[in-house]
Amino acid sequence: MDTAQAAGRRTALARSRALWALGPVLALMVTACGGGDSDEAGSAATPTTGKGQRSASHSAPATPSPTPTPSPTRKEARDGRNLDACLDRSCEVEVRDGDTIRFAPKFISETFTVDRITDDRVEFSATDDQPSPLRGWVGGTGTVETGDIHVDFDRPDDERVILKFSPRKDD
CATH class of the missing domain: 1.20.5 (Single alpha-helices involved in coiled-coils or other helix-helix interfaces)
Structure with a gap:
């Protein structure tokens, strides 16, 4: 080097x-x-005292920031996917193709089956004390009464179906 x-x-x-x-x-x-x-003018807004501590500021109040828009909440079934919660005819469950909801033997209605879910309707069958099952479908949202149950159909989005069961109104 x-x-x-x-x-x-x-x-x-x-x-x-x-x-x-x-x-x-x-x-x-x-x-x-x-x-x-x-x-805003660029001058010190919070001058310090002789001991290095900040004194009270007399600056203009800060502009509040905009409140964020809450994201939409996803509607959930009260009982989720717990189909056994329906034994007493009082539940709200999310259902899928082939799900069968069973009711306690003391009720007239025995089962409610979701036979098929399509883009525009929910096909179902229900058994009770009659010789043959009730078959039908509901498009979008709606209500069905059979045996001793009342069923409200809800489609909170394209992918999910929520059924709310309760005792039939005239029961």
Whole structure:
């Protein structure tokens, strides 16, 4: 290594050490020269007292930020997918193709089966004390009464069907 290269390395090393030592000093100077809070005119809004504590500010009140719009809440069935919650004829469940809801033996209605769900309707069958099952369908939302049950159909979105069972109104 020649003398010029050695001198260049020493100079570069001295510069990096000087910058490393001056970094905190420069940061303090930037903070002291206006790095604090300021109002719209650019003057200090919260001056400090002699002991380094901030004094009360007399700046204009802050503009409130806009309230975020809440995202729509997804409607959930009260009993989720717990089809056994319907034994007493009082439940709200999310159903799928092939689901069968069973009722306690003391009721006239025995079962309610979701035979098929399509884009525009829910096909179902229900058994009770009659010799053959009731078959039908509901498009979108609607109501069905059979045996001793009342069923409300709800389609909160294209993918889900929620059925709310209750005792029949005239029961």
